[in-house]
Amino acid sequence: MRISRDRVTSLVVIAPSVLAVAIFVYGLIFWTGYISTVKWDTLRPDYTGVGIANYQSIFGQNRFLMDIRNTVVFTLFFITASLTIGLLLANLVDRQIRGEGLFRNLFVFPMAISFIVTGVVWKWILSPGQAAFGTSPATPQGINQLFGLDPATNRWFTDPHIDYISPGSPAYGILHDIGLGFITSPNIGIPVALLSLVLAAVWQMSGFVMVLYLAGLRAIPEELKEAARVDGCTEWRIFRHIVFPLLLPVTLSAMIILGHISLKIYDLAVAMTGSGPGFATDTPALFMWQTAFRDDHFGRGAAAAIVMLALVAVVVVPYLVWTRRQEVES
Amino acid sequence: MKIMSRRILAVISVAALVAACSSSSATPTASSAASGATTCKEAANATPVEAVSWWTTGGESSGFNAIINKFNCDNPTYWVSNSAIAGGAGSVAQAALQSRVLAGNPPDTFQVHMGHELLDTYVTPGYMDNIDDLYTANGWTTQFPQGVLNIVSAKDSTGTLHYYSVPLDIHRANVLWFNKTVFSSNNLTAPTTWADFLTDAAALKAKGITPLAVGDNGIWASGMLLEDVLLAQLGSDGFNGLWTGATSWSSADVTTALNTFQQVLGFVNTDHSSLTWDQAADYLIPAAGAQPKAAMTIMGDWAAGEFDNKGFTDYGYAAAPGTTGIYQALADSFGVPKAAKQKAGVKLFLTLLGSAAGQDIFNPYKGSVPANTQAGNPPATAKQYSTYQKWAMGEWKTDKIVPSMEHGAAAAPSWKGAVETAVTSFVATPDVAALQTALVQACKDATVCK
Numbered sequence: 001m002r003i004s005r006d007r008v009t010s011l012v013v014i015a016p017s018v019l020a021v022a023i024f025v026y027g028l029i030f031w032t033g034y035i036s037t038v039k040w041d042t043l044r045p046d047y048t049g050v051g052i053a054n055y056q057s058i059f060g061q062n063r064f065l066m067d068i069r070n071t072v073v074f075t076l077f078f079i080t081a082s083l084t085i086g087l088l089l090a091n092l093v094d095r096q097i098r099g100e101g102l103f104r105n106l107f108v109f110p111m112a113i114s115f116i117v118t119g120v121v122w123k124w125i126l127s128p129g130q131a132a133f134g135t136s137p138a139t140p141q142g143i144n145q146l147f148g149l150d151p152a153t154n155r156w157f158t159d160p161h162i163d164y165i166s167p168g169s170p171a172y173g174i175l176h177d178i179g180l181g182f183i184t185s186p187n188i189g190i191p192v193a194l195l196s197l198v199l200a201a202v203w204q205m206s207g208f209v210m211v212l213y214l215a216g217l218r219a220i221p222e223e224l225k226e227a228a229r230v231d232g233c234t235e236w237r238i239f240r241h242i243v244f245p246l247l248l249p250v251t252l253s254a255m256i257i258l259g260h261i262s263l264k265i266y267d268l269a270v271a272m273t274g275s276g277p278g279f280a281t282d283t284p285a286l287f288m289w290q291t292a293f294r295d296d297h298f299g300r301g302a303a304a305a306i307v308m309l310a311l312v313a314v315v316v317v318p319y320l321v322w323t324r325r326q327e328v329e330s
Numbered sequence: 331m332k333i334m335s336r337r338i339l340a341v342i343s344v345a346a347l348v349a350a351c352s353s354s355s356a357t358p359t360a361s362s363a364a365s366g367a368t369t370c371k372e373a374a375n376a377t378p379v380e381a382v383s384w385w386t387t388g389g390e391s392s393g394f395n396a397i398i399n400k401f402n403c404d405n406p407t408y409w410v411s412n413s414a415i416a417g418g419a420g421s422v423a424q425a426a427l428q429s430r431v432l433a434g435n436p437p438d439t440f441q442v443h444m445g446h447e448l449l450d451t452y453v454t455p456g457y458m459d460n461i462d463d464l465y466t467a468n469g470w471t472t473q474f475p476q477g478v479l480n481i482v483s484a485k486d487s488t489g490t491l492h493y494y495s496v497p498l499d500i501h502r503a504n505v506l507w508f509n510k511t512v513f514s515s516n517n518l519t520a521p522t523t524w525a526d527f528l529t530d531a532a533a534l535k536a537k538g539i540t541p542l543a544v545g546d547n548g549i550w551a552s553g554m555l556l557e558d559v560l561l562a563q564l565g566s567d568g569f570n571g572l573w574t575g576a577t578s579w580s581s582a583d584v585t586t587a588l589n590t591f592q593q594v595l596g597f598v599n600t601d602h603s604s605l606t607w608d609q610a611a612d613y614l615i616p617a618a619g620a621q622p623k624a625a626m627t628i629m630g631d632w633a634a635g636e637f638d639n640k641g642f643t644d645y646g647y648a649a650a651p652g653t654t655g656i657y658q659a660l661a662d663s664f665g666v667p668k669a670a671k672q673k674a675g676v677k678l679f680l681t682l683l684g685s686a687a688g689q690d691i692f693n694p695y696k697g698s699v700p701a702n703t704q705a706g707n708p709p710a711t712a713k714q715y716s717t718y719q720k721w722a723m724g725e726w727k728t729d730k731i732v733p734s735m736e737h738g739a740a741a742a743p744s745w746k747g748a749v750e751t752a753v754t755s756f757v758a759t760p761d762v763a764a765l766q767t768a769l770v771q772a773c774k775d776a777t778v779c780k
Contacts, residue, residue, distance in 0.1 A: 041744075042450075042451075042454065042455045043428060043431060043432060043451055043452065043455045043457065044455035044456065044457075045432075061751075062755070063751055127604055128601060128604065129601065130599065130600070130601050130613075130623060131600045131601065133538060133539075133540050133599070133600070133623075136538055136539065136540070136621065136623055139623075151601065152600065155601075157604070158601060158603045158604040160603075160758040160759070274547060274548060275549075275754065276603075277603040277754075277757065277758045278754060278755055278757070278758025278759060279754060279755070279758075280758075290747060293425050293428070294421070294424075294743055294744075294747060295743055295744035295747045296428075296451060296743065296744060297744060
């Protein structure tokens with residue numbers, strides 16, 4: 001079979017990129033995987049194999065388990081809030097108003113800022129200030145000062161409290177009765193401090209979601225909605241039965257992109273809260289950095305990195321398979 | 331033609347500007363530095379010696395540049411430069427340093443905390459030369475107190491003792507700072523035991539003043555507090571034993587100390603986890619016509635610099651409760667990597683760093699105390715020591731010296747990290763038994779305890 005000149009040219013042109021990705025992405029992924037199975041605990045590389053001991057070590061650390069909980073909680077809240085707010089903004093901006101371009105740009109601007117800048121600024125905004133103590137009055141700062149909130153009860157990211165299903169709540173008894181009692185521990189709860197991180201992240205990314213939804217909304221043919229209006233549907237029913245189902249691919253794309261940002265979140269956490277009180281805002285990325293580069297436990301750091309990769313893969317790979325299958329079908 | 335002459339005119343004027351700019355920026359061969367010493371220029375064939383530090387601003391940068399300048403003036407065949415890497419109180423510099431050391435391309439010397447941060451990270455894997463020759467040639471074995479000699483040295487596999495770095499500045503970690511007006515108006519004196527502290531704290535709390543300001547963003551300030559409580563309970567020998575395996579972490583003394591720690595945390599400001607150490611120290615400074623937010627803080631002696639910078643003079647200081655007569659030391663020190671290129675030059679530089687004259691140049695700027703007991707008399711034209719520093723120098727010569735864990739002297743960074751993890755959980759959810767278990771495990775993970 002003759003290989004056409006076009007084919008050769010195209011192969012040559014993409015070869016550098018393929019090579020670069022093969023070495024610097026996949027090559028290094030496999031190298032990290034290898035390092036996660038060796039005992040490299042000091043500055044001098046030590047390639048003695050230890051099997052899964054590194055993984056056992058990090059999963060035995062309470063801090064890492066809390067990190068995984070924090071990641072799951074953060075992802076759930078972040079994605080839900082971003083999608084909701086993004087969809088709302090897209091609907092509002094899509095109304096053919098004057099100055100639509102201005103509002104669209106305004107909502108997207110936060111995405112252009114680095115997470116570090118966002119983290120620093122939101123740290124200033126959400127710093128609670130000092131609570132009243134004896135005769136000293138409270139000195140609220142930031143948002144507490146703006147809205148006259150009491151620093152003692154609105155501690156934002158300095159709050160070590162974790163919301164979980166405690167003995168006082170109605171669900172506690174039910175869960176214990178059906179044998180799911182383990183859900184009622186603080187280890188499966190929502191750290192209140194994490195919600196401050198969610199707030200900053202949602203502020204940053206909902207504009208991006210809005211842009212995705214805008215494109216999706218504009219791709220819906222107007223004839224469908226016209227036909228529905230002629231048939232006597234209200235706007236809300238049009239939205240629920242026509243618009244929203246057609247936005248499903250966009251929703252899925254947005255979820256994937258937001259998901260892989262939130263599973264790896266590091267710069268926002270470092271700039272805004274650090275590990276937080278009682279590790280309330282700690283993330284696996286922070287844990288990995290400290291384990292590998294501060295404590296020199298490179299093997300365990302690599303294991304944490306592979307765990308993060310697995311978390312992201314669980315979310316991204318099914319999506320890729322699904323879109324691939326869609327393309328093949330169409 | 332007209333366009334050509336305009337172009338020529340433009341080129342000539344730009345060239346003239348460039349020439350004028352460069353000639354005005356050409357520094358004369360000698361100019362005055364802050365201390366009145368002359369700034370020397372690099373000789374044409376000087377061998378460059380690279381020193382990496384994280385001193386980029388403030389007094390430490392001025393002091394380091396002053397001592398480097400002295401070396402360059404006295405040794406024109408060498409030129410030492412300060413490759414400073416800013417950020418993260420040294421964590422950025424450490425990361426960059428480790429990559430260079432791993433790649434076999436270390437700088438000729440680098441700033442590192444004396445003690446286990448250097449020994450466990452760089453010496454044990456075999457990346458550092460010992461500097462025994464400098465210690466014997468310069469008589470440092472008699473000029474430095476025995477306590478600090480113990481910290482900067484380690485035995486090799488044959489049991490021979492070697493010295494690995496020279497400490498440039500000594501900071502004290504166990505210092506209690508208090509607002510003098512608050513103390514005098516409440517008839518209090520600096521508490522000398524933790525029991526006295528708790529009584530005083532209760533009295534202050536009743537008056538509506540936060541007894542102890544702590545800024546433990548990053549948790550290390552609370553780690554220092556834990557160390558002071560352990561030091562008071564166990565004494566200097568017992569405390570040293572914690573880090574060598576001689577004292578058991580599961581002993582009853584440690585339990586008592588941890589219970590005291592829990593009680594102390596009850597008198598701390600509620601917003602401690604969002605404050606840094608300097609923001610907490612600022613709580614001692616009263617706003618005009620009001621009471622200060624807090625009466626005391628326990629922090630290293632760099633707090634003096636913070637108070638002086640803010641123009642606050644009404645502060646008193648004493649050893650942390652229960653640790654009178656004990657100097658918990660930390661230091662920035664410099665050693666010689668095995669793969670350094672200019673060992674002869676860098677050893678000359680380290681000689682100056684350890685000498686009394688060199689330490690008297692640097693330490694007045696840094697706010698720290700010279701490790702060399704023969705130092706303490708800078709020339710009249712140079713920067714002088716402050717009142718606090720003179721008091722600290724007196725203590726340095728007579729007190730028992732113990733290393734600080736939080737600042738890299740007593741334990742390796744991974745052990746310190748494990749302790750900090752345990753303290754983070756404890757500060758959020760106080761549970762003495764869990765803390766003690768975690769501390770015992772941390773010692774075992776560091777392969778020091780069995």
